[in-house]
Amino acid sequence: MNNRQAAHDGLNDAELSQLYQEVILDHYRRPRNKRDIEDTTHTVTMNNPLCGDVIDLLLSVKGGRIADISFKGKGCSISLASASMMTERLKGKSVDEALALSGTFTEMLHGDPAAAEATELGDLRALAGVSKFPVRVKCALLAWNCLQELVGPDA
Amino acid sequence: MNNRQAAHDGLNDAELSQLYQEVILDHYRRPRNKRDIEDTTHTVTMNNPLCGDVIDLLLSVKGGRIADISFKGKGCSISLASASMMTERLKGKSVDEALALSGTFTEMLHGDPAAAEATELGDLRALAGVSKFPVRVKCALLAWNCLQELVGPDA
Amino acid sequence: MNTTPALDVDRVRADFPILNREVHGRPLVYLDSAASSQKPTQVIRAMSEYFEQHHSNVHRGAHELSVEATDAYEHARATLAGFIGAREPAELVFTRGTTESINLVAYAWGSGLERGDEIVLTVMEHHSNIVPWQLLAERSGVRLRFAGLTAAGRLDVDHLASLIGPSTRLVGLTHVSNSLGITNPVAEIAGLAHDVGALCLVDGAQAVPHMPVDVGALGCDFYAFSAHKMCGPTGVGALWARQAILEAMPPFQGGGEMISEVKLEGSVWAPVPHKFEAGTPPIAEAVGFGVAADYITALGFEAISAHEADLTSYALNRLAGLDGFELFGPSEDRLGVLSFRYGDIHPHDLATILDRQGVAIRAGHHCNQPLMDYLGVDATARASLYLYTTRGEIDVLVDALLVARDLFGGFE
Amino acid sequence: MNTTPALDVDRVRADFPILNREVHGRPLVYLDSAASSQKPTQVIRAMSEYFEQHHSNVHRGAHELSVEATDAYEHARATLAGFIGAREPAELVFTRGTTESINLVAYAWGSGLERGDEIVLTVMEHHSNIVPWQLLAERSGVRLRFAGLTAAGRLDVDHLASLIGPSTRLVGLTHVSNSLGITNPVAEIAGLAHDVGALCLVDGAQAVPHMPVDVGALGCDFYAFSAHKMCGPTGVGALWARQAILEAMPPFQGGGEMISEVKLEGSVWAPVPHKFEAGTPPIAEAVGFGVAADYITALGFEAISAHEADLTSYALNRLAGLDGFELFGPSEDRLGVLSFRYGDIHPHDLATILDRQGVAIRAGHHCNQPLMDYLGVDATARASLYLYTTRGEIDVLVDALLVARDLFGGFE
Ligand SMILES: Cc1ncc(COP(=O)(O)O)c(C=O)c1O
Numbered sequence A, B: 001m002n003n004r005q006a007a008h009d010g011l012n013d014a015e016l017s018q019l020y021q022e023v024i025l026d027h028y029r030r031p032r033n034k035r036d037i038e039d040t041t042h043t044v045t046m047n048n049p050l051c052g053d054v055i056d057l058l059l060s061v062k063g064g065r066i067a068d069i070s071f072k073g074k075g076c077s078i079s080l081a082s083a084s085m086m087t088e089r090l091k092g093k094s095v096d097e098a099l100a101l102s103g104t105f106t107e108m109l110h111g112d113p114a115a116a117e118a119t120e121l122g123d124l125r126a127l128a129g130v131s132k133f134p135v136r137v138k139c140a141l142l143a144w145n146c147l148q149e150l151v152g153p154d155a
Numbered sequence C, D: 001m002n003t004t005p006a007l008d009v010d011r012v013r014a015d016f017p018i019l020n021r022e023v024h025g026r027p028l029v030y031l032d033s034a035a036s037s038q039k040p041t042q043v044i045r046a047m048s049e050y051f052e053q054h055h056s057n058v059h060r061g062a063h064e065l066s067v068e069a070t071d072a073y074e075h076a077r078a079t080l081a082g083f084i085g086a087r088e089p090a091e092l093v094f095t096r097g098t099t100e101s102i103n104l105v106a107y108a109w110g111s112g113l114e115r116g117d118e119i120v121l122t123v124m125e126h127h128s129n130i131v132p133w134q135l136l137a138e139r140s141g142v143r144l145r146f147a148g149l150t151a152a153g154r155l156d157v158d159h160l161a162s163l164i165g166p167s168t169r170l171v172g173l174t175h176v177s178n179s180l181g182i183t184n185p186v187a188e189i190a191g192l193a194h195d196v197g198a199l200c201l202v203d204g205a206q207a208v209p210h211m212p213v214d215v216g217a218l219g220c221d222f223y224a225f226s227a228h229k230m231c232g233p234t235g236v237g238a239l240w241a242r243q244a245i246l247e248a249m250p251p252f253q254g255g256g257e258m259i260s261e262v263k264l265e266g267s268v269w270a271p272v273p274h275k276f277e278a279g280t281p282p283i284a285e286a287v288g289f290g291v292a293a294d295y296i297t298a299l300g301f302e303a304i305s306a307h308e309a310d311l312t313s314y315a316l317n318r319l320a321g322l323d324g325f326e327l328f329g330p331s332e333d334r335l336g337v338l339s340f341r342y343g344d345i346h347p348h349d350l351a352t353i354l355d356r357q358g359v360a361i362r363a364g365h366h367c368n369q370p371l372m373d374y375l376g377v378d379a380t381a382r383a384s385l386y387l388y389t390t391r392g393e394i395d396v397l398v399d400a401l402l403v404a405r406d407l408f409g410g411f412e
């Protein structure tokens, strides 16, 4: 029994253990695609005014496809892991596919059980547990709000 | 039994009857010295900001004596009666005597029983009952504050 | 067939603890609700419960109490936005009251005005809708113009229309007069303002307690009101404005909550409504404000209006029967805020004599000095009714006035 | 011989209903008092009782309730004036809170400043003591200058002194830092300001709850504080200023209560403090504020300080024993508002994990973004103690931190 299991048992809080899954901590500590990209076509900085998390999202869109994607920023494990996983998942997808995923992801965070089953979300499903922590939902959505801002319907 | 007595009995409120004595109503309805004076040496307008009563006091001081005194203004029975009685009482008095009376009058309004016996106050003693109505004390003092403003120690 | 459920006044009164009070040995007859209404237990208890169970600062915390406090505060915002027909909760800014709401507009929106611009008001405005504009006029040189009244004691709309022109930037008027009891034709006047590209600000302090308000139907641009006049607590009120207008306005006060980012070199504002809510807001008070709106909604404006209309005509009938009674403002088509004089008894004397009989009325200028000047009086007495007032209380008022007359030995 | 009567924390806690609460099935451990303190029954009850027995609008009425409400409101003013050592109740203006108090000064007093004038602040100021001056700088072109910190995490008084010069009009600083827990040498700095003819404004939000304040001894010119951080309600605070300064200042907001006479052509202001209290004030809130001051006075600052000092050193000792614990600000000679980071766990994650164990701490910039930039962090966790906090609660905090570390699988 490792420490994390012990903490879980001591606290007996399944929702919390569900929130801080190893995959999330791993993305927090070793974020993927936290770098510059070439041929940046879109970039935006957004923050959560009330907690101060900040994400820069960078896209290189070519022929309606996300040829490359990266992020920078600072914040909590949830916002950074969400950004990191998002970049992994969206790279190579068409903009339309990306926006569809964004919709499914948002539904999952708002507690939709069907969305939490959607295989196309891949690792991102590890963030389903955030729906139990309403104040943290905005952390998980920060990178996705950047995406909407850059290529969403109102962009 | 006249109406005033009936009201008193019906209400059984000696303090109120004491406040609205006939002499006060008489000065309210037939104010003395509400007029212009000649050789005005001092004049001031003061109001009660919170209730809107306004008094103009006019003095003609000659050789340290109040040769003539009058007032104008609008307001309730207490402020007008106090002004009217004050002018009657102070005419011909020295400024020092007037200020001494002002002190005694103020003590009476703050409930000092000795002051309420002071014969030099004359009719003004009819206003002793105001001390039972703290919010009305400022009405009774308005004309006297004008006097202080014109010839008091800080004038 | 009249289907309005009548107001059960006895039940309503049971909700207001203060109505059991005695004053000078007599039962309290509170006829000063236009100055401030009394509060039902529901509102008082909601505030206590907030402090006993949920208090924390709002918006900035990740812990449970902070979430609960934020939810309670934002729930109140949504309730009040709904109460006045706002499209979005974000259009409703919490302030200390009507006065601060209007000052907010005068400072923030008003900072865009300059010499040559004009603001049109009416002579019946409360000081709260005059002095902020006088202060703005001193800062920026804008000119203030005041519409008068008709002989019948209503707003002279023709005069107002004649003052509106290409230089007009804002028309500000009260929805209901706190002295005359009349309701102004806001929709018509908002239209006149919009015709010249001006905005319309409405002081709703005396309207929201008594009638359903729909800012969309009124067509105005700003609407200001206070909790304490509509069964809510002191310390809170609201400013409603169209979202686009709020967004275009610079902030008013600076501090916590209203920023998105602060650097020593400058700051970025938070989205509306937070941009206008600097510092820790009146949280418990907003909660009480929301419960007050719910309380009124549950009674229903139809029932409240019917009750108040009945009381008003009963009162006017009884008072008209008193020799020497003089009413200010029209006697028909008006709300139950009755300004009057009685014989040659000065209003302050009346208030004192009535007080000794348990009857609370107000005497003075009612923060309406320009209107008093216009009417040529220094003060009036004012009795104002609300949803907890009864016919029996009107009878006590009439008897108390007779006692006053007798104390003054009749009138000359 | 130590004659300080010790604080009986159990008895104190019994006064605070919310401390009986559970959060996520665990007893509440409220360590967020620097954001807002909890309220004793005495304060909650005083407000309910005010509404149930005495409410009316203040200052303008001749009837009994109006007299009682006015007396209660003015009594609270006198209590608070005494609480901070003011010479006269008239020197104390009721506001919504510290933020509004500072905005009042920036608008009213600040309207006399012009381009070329300078205001000296510090990098540790709360947004409430930065943004109002940034807004003023935009209006009038005054220049803001910011003093930094020493390596030890205290105010760099030499740097501050070097910024003060003949152009300085105001030196504004916090009495106690809401992130670093340090107390600034206000009297010394007020002296430096006065040497060049400048005024000194002190943000007392974090000081009044914890230490006796005597504005006379501090020698400052403005002192701002909030009720809600010192056991009082939301929706009210105060600005103290020397009477002559208040009298010389133009008003801030316009409306009822703050005028002596209103004519269409212009108005005459009421005497201080009323000149600065436009509109219906937060009456019940002021009453609660006064009772909060009485509550604290009855416990006594000697006992409160001793208790808090003991807790602070206990907490710092226990926390220093945790690997990865990093405190911001000095560890000696400080108050019990503890900003920290713990390993590589982000403060928001810490706050969430602690919350699930009943422990309420704050995470973020604490309205101190410029300080965070200065310290090179985006956020800190902050645990803050108050008179009802116990050693046992510190132990729960420490255990909860260990759980967080384990959940994160230790630190890398
Ligand atoms: C040092 C300091 N100044 C100012 C404030 C602002 O106080 P308020 O939000 O009550 O206006 C706070 C609290 O948030 C504070 O800690």
Ligand SMILES: Cc1ncc(COP(=O)(O)O)c(C=O)c1O
Residues within 6 Å of the ligand: C034, C035, C096, C097, C098, C099, C100, C126, C128, C129, C174, C176, C177, C178, C203, C205, C206, C226, C228, C237, C367, D256, D278, D279, D280, D281
């Ligand atoms: C018509 C009107 N406007 C504005 C106000 C001011 O409201 P408050 O004092 O709550 O700011 C009042 C009440 O006093 C009022 O009757």
